[in-house]
Amino acid sequence: MPSGLKILNYTIMILSIGWKNVWRNKTRSLVVIVAVMLGIFSGIMATGIMQGWIEQRTYDSIHNEVAHIQIHNPDYLINEEIQYTIPDNDKVNKVLDTLQGVVAYSPRVKMFAMAKTSWAVSGFILKGIDPDREKLVSEVYKNMIEGNFFEDQHRTPSIVLGSKAADNLKLLNYQVTLEKLQTMDKDIYPQEIMMKIESIGSKRFRKEKDFRNALEEVFSKEEYKEFGDGLVKYFSFYRMNASVELTFQDRNGEIVHPVFKVRGIYKTNNSGFDGMYAFVDRESLNQFTGLKNNEVHEIAVIATDNEKAIPLTEKLEKYLPGQDVMSWRRLSPEIAMYTDFSNVIGYIYIVIILFALAFGIINTMLMSVLERLKELGMLMAIGMNKKRVFTLIMTESVFLTLTGAIIGMIFCGVILAILGKTGINFGMWAEGFEAIGYAAIVYPIVTWQNYIVITLLVIITGIVSSIWPARKALKLNPVDALRTE
Amino acid sequence: MKVIEIKNVEKIYNDSEVKVHAVNGVTLSFDEGEFVAIVGPSGSGKTTLLNMLGGLDHPTSGEIIIGGIHINALKGSKLIDFRLHNIGFVFQSYNLIPVLTAGENTEFVMQMQGVPRELRNKRVKELLSAVGLGDRLDSRPARLSGGQQQRVAVARALASKPKFILADEPTANLDSKSTENLLDIMEKLNEEEKITFIFSTHDARVMKKARRVITLEDGKILSDEIKA
Numbered sequence: 027m028p029s030g031l032k033i034l035n036y037t038i039m040i041l042s043i044g045w046k047n048v049w050r051n052k053t054r055s056l057v058v059i060v061a062v063m064l065g066i067f068s069g070i071m072a073t074g075i076m077q078g079w080i081e082q083r084t085y086d087s088i089h090n091e092v093a094h095i096q097i098h099n100p101d102y103l104i105n106e107e108i109q110y111t112i113p114d115n116d117k118v119n120k121v122l123d124t125l126q127g128v129v130a131y132s133p134r135v136k137m138f139a140m141a142k143t144s145w146a147v148s149g150f151i152l153k154g155i156d157p158d159r160e161k162l163v164s165e166v167y168k169n170m171i172e173g174n175f176f177e178d179q180h181r182t183p184s185i186v187l188g189s190k191a192a193d194n195l196k197l198l199n200y201q202v203t204l205e206k207l208q209t210m211d212k213d214i215y216p217q218e219i220m221m222k223i224e225s226i227g228s229k230r231f232r233k234e235k236d237f238r239n240a241l242e243e244v245f246s247k248e249e250y251k252e253f254g255d256g257l258v259k260y261f262s263f264y265r266m267n268a269s270v271e272l273t274f275q276d277r278n279g280e281i282v283h284p285v286f287k288v289r290g291i292y293k294t295n296n297s298g299f300d301g302m303y304a305f306v307d308r309e310s311l312n313q314f315t316g317l318k319n320n321e322v323h324e325i326a327v328i329a330t331d332n333e334k335a336i337p338l339t340e341k342l343e344k345y346l347p348g349q350d351v352m353s354w355r356r357l358s359p360e361i362a363m364y365t366d367f368s369n370v371i372g373y374i375y376i377v378i379i380l381f382a383l384a385f386g387i388i389n390t391m392l393m394s395v396l397e398r399l400k401e402l403g404m405l406m407a408i409g410m411n412k413k414r415v416f417t418l419i420m421t422e423s424v425f426l427t428l429t430g431a432i433i434g435m436i437f438c439g440v441i442l443a444i445l446g447k448t449g450i451n452f453g454m455w456a457e458g459f460e461a462i463g464y465a466a467i468v469y470p471i472v473t474w475q476n477y478i479v480i481t482l483l484v485i486i487t488g489i490v491s492s493i494w495p496a497r498k499a500l501k502l503n504p505v506d507a508l509r510t511e
Numbered sequence: 512m513k514v515i516e517i518k519n520v521e522k523i524y525n526d527s528e529v530k531v532h533a534v535n536g537v538t539l540s541f542d543e544g545e546f547v548a549i550v551g552p553s554g555s556g557k558t559t560l561l562n563m564l565g566g567l568d569h570p571t572s573g574e575i576i577i578g579g580i581h582i583n584a585l586k587g588s589k590l591i592d593f594r595l596h597n598i599g600f601v602f603q604s605y606n607l608i609p610v611l612t613a614g615e616n617t618e619f620v621m622q623m624q625g626v627p628r629e630l631r632n633k634r635v636k637e638l639l640s641a642v643g644l645g646d647r648l649d650s651r652p653a654r655l656s657g658g659q660q661q662r663v664a665v666a667r668a669l670a671s672k673p674k675f676i677l678a679d680e681p682t683a684n685l686d687s688k689s690t691e692n693l694l695d696i697m698e699k700l701n702e703e704e705k706i707t708f709i710f711s712t713h714d715a716r717v718m719k720k721a722r723r724v725i726t727l728e729d730g731k732i733l734s735d736e737i738k739a
Binding site for chain 1: 562567568588591592599600602604606608609610611619622623624625627628667
């Protein structure tokens with residue numbers, strides 16, 4: 027018989043006996059299988075949640091904040107002053123128009139500005155954009171919570187603020203309006219509560235503290251505790267068309283004070299970004315900056331995907347030697363790090379879980395071997411060599427571990443398919459997450475590569491766990507083993 | 512034709528104070544097709560001798576030659592391989608693999624030898640029928656009586672067509688009817704397959720069936736009687 031076929035036959039025999047031996051003691055095997063199943067399930071879920079978060083943060087960072095690539099005048103990065111616009115901007119545009127891999131690009135004027143409303147003063151970075159082109163590289167326009175992103179024409183130029191910047195400028199007001207009263211959920215708010223809310227009247231409150239005081243005056247302690255936070259959120263709104271006086275330095279060094287009207291509020295998952303950036307139409311802004319139309323500080327570029335952006339950056343560096351060209355990996359190094367290490371961190375977590383589970387597996391396999399000393403002695407007596415005995419025990423250990431892992435992975439797959447649509451809501455910690463740029467609802471992500479690596483890790487655990495029990499068996503003297511009761 | 516030759520074999524166990532001669536200068540030979548019982552009281556050395564014949568233990572001195580091969584010189588996997596292809600074992604406690612059926616237990620050694628499936632299936636059916644268990648191919652040991660399990664063990668020992676079979680107290684755990692049944696089958700197979708059977712036994716019924724009885728005492732051959 028050809029040796030290949032012999033090996034196949036023998037392998038099938040070992041696999042068959044190994045699998046049957048796993049089920050000799052059903053209870054004991056099931057305990058280990060369930061432990062492995064739960065361990066793998068929790069490991070994959072944790073990995074999925076982490077990867078989902080990192081994926082979301084990476085996407086938001088690129089599509090709301092930094093884009094795939096940014097081009098600047100090298101001097102601008104040292105001193106962010108108005109005169110350091112991108113040299114040879116027309117040439118840059120030509121290259122971007124013709125280079126393969128560039129999906130879209132948006133020119134931006136950028137400057138720091140102080141902002142003043144009738145109620146507060148704050149500062150942020152002003153981005154002067156071409157709205158239609160900006161929509162091709164940034165998804166801020168999809169995150170509007172009030173107003174719109176430069177949809178309409180107005181006499182007074184428009185400004186779009188982040189929600190945090192609007193909060194800082196005290197643009198968030200509170201008012202019990204008839205419209206909102208009519209759309210309140212009657213199942214949540216009983217008639218008595220509705221009447222108390224109405225009694226507050228239609229006064230506009232500029233401070234949250236004042237509105238809360240008004241609620242406390244009409245509600246009992248318990249009622250306020252139950253409904254207070256929800257009502258504060260429900261009756262809040264941003265003042266549209268409020269005037270914001272901006273102060274910044276123009277091209278000639280003069281301080282200018284143009285007034286813009288708030289026509290849109292956006293809110294992303296990153297409250298830091300929302301507080302830092304405001305958008306105005308570039309043409310409107312340049313009436314005050316003195317910059318020409320082809321004078322910009324920054325060009326944001328979108329490539330076909332995150333990976334392709336890197337070689338595209340290198341190409342642009344070659345074609346635009348006088349410019350500073352940075353990929354998202356340099357613009358957001360922490361995001362690049364998270365992306366690179368998210369897999370590794372997940373696997374480290376799973377290795378730790380498997381390491382802990384290995385002790386249980388070793389214990390079970392040891393018991394299984396010690397119970398079968400006579401049988402193993404017999405096998406060696408009738409001609410099963412040590413390599414085969416070791417293979418048999420290792421096969422049992424791998425089957426035990428793999429069975430639990432496969433069930434855990436299937437179970438996880440089902441849960442992830444559901445959570446992939448609904449997401450996991452960490453709403454209780456929403457504010458904290460948003461402060462560091464993470465969404466409160468996370469959609470776990472687990473790739474098929476993750477499953478393959480985890481399967482391999484499980485098999486390795488099974489093999490390693492079998493070493494000590496197998497050594498016990500290999501040290502057996504068949505004569506002594508056969509004498510065992 | 513001599514299947515086994517034992518030349519002046521000794522097995523000495525070195526206790527801390529006392530040396531024990533478990534087998535003390537035994538010289539024997541066995542031919543093809545013999546049906547031999549090795550008898551003697553406990554401590555006579557019969558199990559030790561059988562273990563050395565089966566390659567499970569090494570003599571302290573002397574030679575054991577099986578099929579022309581000096582098995583003393585074999586070690587490790589070579590010795591295990593030799594056992595696989597040349598020696599069949601029947602144990603006192605049957606020692607079947609509990610998770611395998613009667614058929615699977617019988618073909619187990621042939622699988623290790625790499626015998627093709629068709630040949631294995633044919634031999635398994637032949638042997639289990641020969642031992643009267645043709646209809647119990649798919650039964651696991653837990654569903655077989657002691658006598659039936661021992662018959663499966665005999666079938667397993669024979670399946671690989673060894674040069675000889677060593678049976679260490681094969682009837683010790685069986686009732687009289689099962690013992691008689693088993694011995695009849697072994698005798699029949701011995702005649703049909705021409706495979707040497709060597710028993711280590713206290714059982715008078717085995718001694719009665721055997722055509723040659725070797726009596727050991729204190730590790731030495733007391734008598735070696737061939738029945739007419």
